[in-house]
Amino acid sequence: MKFYLEVWRQNGPDRAGKLEQYEANEIPAEASFLEMLDIVNEDLAKKGIEPIQFDSDCREGICGNCSLTINGVPHGIGRGTTCQLYMRKFRDGQIITIEPFRADAFPLERDLVVNRAAYDRIMQAGGFVSERAGSAPDANSVPIPKVVADQAMDAAACIGCGACAAACPNGSAMLFVSAKVTHLGLLPQGKPENDRRVLNMVRQMDAEGFGNCSNYYACEAVCPAGIPASVIAHMNRGFAFASIKESIGVTV
Amino acid sequence: MTDVFFAKKFTAGCLTEHSLAELMRTFTVMISAPSQSRSGPHPIFLWLLSSIGKKTIVALTGIVLLAFVAGHLAGNFTIYLGRDWLNWYAAHLQSLGPMLWIIRLFLLGVLVTHIFFTMLLWHENQAARPKKYIASDPVGTSVFARTMRLSGLVVLAFIIFHLAHFTVHLINPQFSHMEAMLDGHQVHDCYGMVVLGFSSLPVVIIYVVGLFLLTCHLSHGIGSLFQTLGLTNRRLHKMIELATRVIAWILYFGYISIPLSIITGIVK
Numbered sequence: 001m002k003f004y005l006e007v008w009r010q011n012g013p014d015r016a017g018k019l020e021q022y023e024a025n026e027i028p029a030e031a032s033f034l035e036m037l038d039i040v041n042e043d044l045a046k047k048g049i050e051p052i053q054f055d056s057d058c059r060e061g062i063c064g065n066c067s068l069t070i071n072g073v074p075h076g077i078g079r080g081t082t083c084q085l086y087m088r089k090f091r092d093g094q095i096i097t098i099e100p101f102r103a104d105a106f107p108l109e110r111d112l113v114v115n116r117a118a119y120d121r122i123m124q125a126g127g128f129v130s131e132r133a134g135s136a137p138d139a140n141s142v143p144i145p146k147v148v149a150d151q152a153m154d155a156a157a158c159i160g161c162g163a164c165a166a167a168c169p170n171g172s173a174m175l176f177v178s179a180k181v182t183h184l185g186l187l188p189q190g191k192p193e194n195d196r197r198v199l200n201m202v203r204q205m206d207a208e209g210f211g212n213c214s215n216y217y218a219c220e221a222v223c224p225a226g227i228p229a230s231v232i233a234h235m236n237r238g239f240a241f242a243s244i245k246e247s248i249g250v251t252v
Numbered sequence: 253m254t255d256v257f258f259a260k261k262f263t264a265g266c267l268t269e270h271s272l273a274e275l276m277r278t279f280t281v282m283i284s285a286p287s288q289s290r291s292g293p294h295p296i297f298l299w300l301l302s303s304i305g306k307k308t309i310v311a312l313t314g315i316v317l318l319a320f321v322a323g324h325l326a327g328n329f330t331i332y333l334g335r336d337w338l339n340w341y342a343a344h345l346q347s348l349g350p351m352l353w354i355i356r357l358f359l360l361g362v363l364v365t366h367i368f369f370t371m372l373l374w375h376e377n378q379a380a381r382p383k384k385y386i387a388s389d390p391v392g393t394s395v396f397a398r399t400m401r402l403s404g405l406v407v408l409a410f411i412i413f414h415l416a417h418f419t420v421h422l423i424n425p426q427f428s429h430m431e432a433m434l435d436g437h438q439v440h441d442c443y444g445m446v447v448l449g450f451s452s453l454p455v456v457i458i459y460v461v462g463l464f465l466l467t468c469h470l471s472h473g474i475g476s477l478f479q480t481l482g483l484t485n486r487r488l489h490k491m492i493e494l495a496t497r498v499i500a501w502i503l504y505f506g507y508i509s510i511p512l513s514i515i516t517g518i519v520k
């Protein structure tokens with residue numbers, strides 16, 4: 001297959017960037033999007049052009065390291081990560097625009113690589129269980145209703161890729177943060193720290209410069225892990241209660 | 253750390269010597285103090301300055317405005333019961349005296365708060381996403397959600413026009429001098445004023461368009477407030493979205509039925 005690429009090239013964080021045009025020739029339909037870029041990069045290297053920089057790691061849809069906004073959609077069309085997007089999804093001869101994830105809290109480092117450490121700092125602010133929970137308990141020794149377990153597991157599927165903030169017209173990280181708050185907060189090991197967790201994670205999110213949620217639900221539409229936007233409502237509720245408890249001094 | 257900071261400031265007793273910029277920095281330190289420390293600012297401020305807190309204010313003021321919009325429609329519907337009913341309703345509202353002014357000021361305050369916080373949120377959101385995508389594709393968002401600021405500002409313009417029209421009588425000063433009899437008393441002829449007001453086609457068009465934008469605003473707004481206040485979940489979400497559209501359109505047809513039935517001569 002053949003594609004006409006328009007790729008964002010930028011030499012460094014403070015440099016001006018622009019879209020450059022490249023041709024992607026002889027691309028197998030079963031190549032993933034990243035493999036297609038590998039082929040293009042080999043081509044560029046032969047021609048003495050600096051290869052396109054982009055992030056990737058596991059290339060099997062679990063690490064959340066790959067990014068890219070493809071034709072305006074983070075991770076491209078359909079649910080899934082960029083490494084799990086295959087070229088057969090595109091038309092032969094199609095023009096494909098590739099831009100970095102855009103959000104003020106994700107500073108651009110080079111070309112298509114952005115720094116998503118802001119998500120790590122939000123995790124450090126409360127996305128954990130302080131007590132050692134030990135090894136996995138025997139099945140059914142800690143009873144958890146199935147609906148609760150399901151909800152927690154659905155939220156736990158978040159791979160921290162950053163597509164939610166990149167898709168949001170407000171650059172808001174609410175889907176990511178609420179996925180973590182919901183996942184940890186619903187289970188007995190995480191419950192004791194619920195109030196502190198939601199207050200600290202939301203404050204860190206705000207401090208990082210992410211935007212406010214306008215309930216656009218673009219995040220939900222692009223999330224490769226299928227996190228539902230209802231986790232945001234869950235976090236909003238938890239944040240309200242935690243704030244009230246904090247005001248009267250009974251936060252746990 | 254903040255403790256020491258404040259102790260220094262106040263024992264020195266020279267707040268006036270500090271520049272405004274320094275005061276702002278003090279304020280920033282205050283609001284970013286860790287939540288557990290007792291020396292930090294009151295948690296209410298932390299809440300109010302958080303992204304979710306600001307959103308909550310928008311949602312709460314939105315509920316009040318929505319309640320007003322629904323109640324106002326119920327009152328207006330007395331027009332279909334005849335001249336005496338609408339005039340009776342209008343006279344009753346007027347007879348509230350100072351209470352009427354308290355309600356008006358409250359609603360004005362709520363509206364101003366709503367607009368202030370939405371504009372603040374918008375301003376912050378612009379900064380959070382300074383670079384737009386060149387190939388933009390608004391996946392997952394509705395057109396109503398994306399045009400909240402536009403629809404809201406048109407509604408604001410419409411509210412101002414509506415008040416100038418039927419409350420201040422600026423558009424047609426003749427409205428102030430219309431009188432009718434009700435139970436042997438002379439009262440303001442609200443019914444006659446409305447019928448006269450809506451016999452002008454341009455005015456009817458302004459109402460039909462202005463109210464349409466309100467419907468657009470509410471088509472996102474009602475469902476949105478449930479999400480903001482955390483009053484929804486995965487199962488309820490679809491139902492709430494559907495109910496939102498239904499309520500928004502019921503309000504629309506309810507409101508525009510009045511000018512439309514007047515200009516078509518059904519109500520005279």
Ligand code: HEM
Binds near residue numbers: 321409476
């Ligand atoms: C008059 C001028 C108005 C302006 C400029 C305005 C503006 C806005 C904007 C920009 C939002 C979106 C906020 C965000 O999600 O970031 C919003 C939300 C909302 N507005 Fe308005 N609005 C106005 C009037 C009204 C009126 C009259 C009503 C009710 C009848 C109303 C009800 C709502 C509701 C329910 C929301 C949703 C709150 C939420 O997202 O939780 N607004 N408004």
Ligand code: SF4
Binds near residue numbers: 165
């Ligand atoms: S919520 Fe979804 S889009 Fe956001 S970081 Fe997690 S996996 Fe990625």
Ligand code: FES
Binds near residue numbers: 055056057060
């Ligand atoms: S590279 Fe690991 S998820 Fe795509």
